[in-house]
Amino acid sequence: MAEQAEKLRRTPLSRDRILRAAVALADGAGIESLSMRNLAQELDVVPMALYKHVANKDELLDGMIDVVVGEIDPLTSGEGWQPAIRRRVLSARQMLRRHPWASLAIESRNMATPAVLGYLDSMIGALRAGGLSTDLTHHVMHALGSRILGFSQELFDAARQAGRSGPIAPQPPAPLPPEVALRFPHVAEIAAAASHDDGSVVGQGCDDQFEFEFALDLLLDGIERLREQGWTAPR
Amino acid sequence: MAEQAEKLRRTPLSRDRILRAAVALADGAGIESLSMRNLAQELDVVPMALYKHVANKDELLDGMIDVVVGEIDPLTSGEGWQPAIRRRVLSARQMLRRHPWASLAIESRNMATPAVLGYLDSMIGALRAGGLSTDLTHHVMHALGSRILGFSQELFDAARQAGRSGPIAPQPPAPLPPEVALRFPHVAEIAAAASHDDGSVVGQGCDDQFEFEFALDLLLDGIERLREQGWTAPR
DNA sequence: CACGGTAGGTGTACGCCGTACACCTGTCAA
C-alpha cells in the first residue's frame, strides 16, 4: 500500500543526516526548541529512532559542535602568524554568527571533542611556528580565549577528558593520555611546558589567576597606550 | 497539633529568602539541579508557593543574577582608572568563581536587569573619568567584554529591553527609553555616541564586526609586542 | 534456497520538568 511505498522511498537515517538536521533546526528555530521529539519529527521518524545513531542528547550536541567547528576555514600559510591567526579567528566568528546557539553550546559542554581539539591544536601550531615560546603561546591561548571559541579555562582538563567517559570529575594533575598527545602534538607541547615550569607549586599545570591577569593586563596596557596617543575613531 | 505549631514557627517565604536559597542550591548542587521542585523542597514548601514571589523560573534566574552581581566590590576611587578597573574586574572574577553557574546564566539571559546595568554603568563611568573618549570607552567595553562579565554584543539591546516585557524581538535602532537613560547615564552617553557617530550607515548604532576586530587587534598587537621583546614567563 | 542474526525503526511507559488553576486559611481593616 501507499504507506509502505513511502516508507521505502524515505532516505534512511544516519548520524550525519541527524546532525545536519539538528544544526538546521537549532539555526532556524533556536536551540531551545531542539528537542529529540522535534528533531525526530523533522526527520519524519519516531523519537527513539534517533537513539540508534546518537547515544543521547549530550552526544548529539557534541556532534553538532563538531559539525560547525568543521566549518571554520583552515589555517592559511605563507603569511605571518598574525594575519593567519587573525583570518582564522574571524572565520570562527562568522561561523558563530551563522549558528548563534553554538557559542553557548560550546561553553556549556566540555570541549573534548576531536574537532575542537584539532582546531585548538592547529591554532597553537601556528603561534609556535610564528616564533612564540611555549609559555607565551600558552598564555596567548588563554588571552584569546573567548575570541577563539568561547572557551575559558579548561583546555587541558578537556584534553585529558578526551577518550574518557563517565561524569566529569575534578581532574587530578595528570599527563595527557598518550593517544591524545599523539593526535594533538601542539596541545601536548603546551601542556607539558605548563606543567613543569611552575616548579614549586604542586601539580596544577596552569595558574588560572595568572592567565586571567595576563589577558586582562594585555588589554588594559593596550588601552592605556591608545588613550595616551589620543586615540580617535577611524573613518 | 504538632504540625500546626511547626507551620507557625516556620519563617515565612519571601523573594529574598527564595533567591538566597536558589543561589545556595546552584552553588552547591549545580545549576542543572536547580528546579522549582528542588528549590521548594529546600525551603520546606510546596513548589507552587514559590510562584507567589517570583513570576516564573526565568525571573528567578534574573533575581539570582542580581544577587551575585551585587557581590562584586564597588569601584574604589582615588587611584588611576587602570588599577580601579583592574581591581573591579578581578573582584567580578572572584564572584564568578564562587558561583560557577553565573557566567553561563548571565550569558544565556538578556542582561537587562538593573543590577547588571548598574554594574556596567559604573564601569563606563570610571573609564570616562579616566580620560577615555566616549568612542574609545565604547570599544573598550566590548574589548573587555567577556572579562567584565561574559557579555558579548548585546549591551544596548539589553538596555533598550530594560523595563519592557514580552519576547525578545530583533530591536530596531531606537533610542534608549528615558527612564533607563536617567538611571544609567554612562550607558546612555555611550549609546548616544555610538548611534550618531557612524554617520551614513543607517541605524545600527554599533558595528559588531568593528568591535570584534578592535578587541582582537588590541590583543594581537600586544602579543606581537611581547614576542618582539622576547617575552619570558615571570618567575 | 532456507534461516538465523543483526541493524534499524516503532510503541509504550516512566519520572522529571515548569506552571495553570482552583482551593484553603490566617490576618487585619472597616
Added chain:
DNA sequence: TTGACAGGTGTACGGCGTACACCTACCGTG
C-alpha cells in the same frame, strides 16, 4: 463581625529525555 486579600496547597497538564521490549527487513552463511 465580616470580608478582602496575601500567601501556602493540591491537582493536573503537556512537554521533556530515554529505558525497554518489540517488530521487520535484510544479508551472509550453510
